[in-house]
Amino acid sequence: MDVHVRDLRYFLAVAEELHFTRAAERxxxxxxxxxxxxxxxxATLRVPLFVRDRRSVALTAAGSALVSPARDVVARWDEAQRAVADAAAAETAVLRVGMSTSVGRDLLPSAAExxxxxHPSWRIQPRQVDWGDPTAGLADGTADVALIWLPASAEPPLTSRVLVTEPRWVALPAAHRxxxxxxxxxxxxxDEPFLALPQDAGAVRDHWLAMDQRAGHPVRIGATVANAxxxxxAITNGLGIALLSSGNAAIYRRPGIVTRPVTGLSPTLLSIAWRAGDHRAVVRDFVEACTAYRPGEGREETAP
Structure with missing residues (x-):
């Protein structure tokens, strides 16, 4: 009877922990x-792999001999799974890029080029996501990579690289004092009423309310908004004002709205993010294409 990779994973967990309870929890x-x-x-190998008693677990000589080959097999199988995932993705040849509203600054066209x-046979598919999802589709798997504002969500674990650092501005009604x-x-x-992202946006919601720079001064929420x-x-109707990145000021310039630089605030960070542990070549190459972008190649639109 052949041994399954799962059996080797179980064996390695016990071999590394030398404790069945801890290995089971792991x-x-x-x-x-x-x-x-x-x-x-x-029983399959017809040899004991561990010596157990009530207080300790130790590898037998046979168990010690199995550790290195087992690690090799598990590593090769993990590599094979990644290769299969890459091949399956290549059949559809679509990389889904999550974002909140549009992304300008010429960043996306530059990265796509x-x-x-x-990957000349691949197609970039932008996916618009409301602001209630700060991961822009990474959390539910509807995006492969995403352009997000930091701080990133803690769940799922994400890896990110900062692409653009910009001052925060404010958008307010044209008749505002x-x-x-x-x-x-x-x-x-x-003391102004602020427009807030949905509660599910978490730390990103706090960032656009500048909660960390209020020195305990309470925030007034004029309305909750989920998209641009x-x-x-809401701004046009006088429900509140909204912080935004300087690079997105252009998309707020419409009748009834003005945008102005705000002093006394730290900058905001636009990043490219992907799920931690996603090692697909297409994801890596798209991230590298984004990080090669230099501000000034074009002008962008990304709200907030």
């Missing part, structure tokens, strides 16, 4: 189920 299985599986592996040099100022100190905005269109409507 594998998210019950300790009796793990013991039963190890027993079957020993560089990406096409390595501060609309005529060339720039506005954040202290002058503390709702934001434009």
């Amino acid at each position: 594998l998210f299985v019950s300790q009796p189920a793990l013991s039963k599986q190890i027993g079957r592996l020993e 560089r990406f096409a040099m390595r 501060l609309a005529g100022n060339e720039e506005i100190a954040f202290a002058e905005l503390l 269109d709702e934001t434009f409507e």
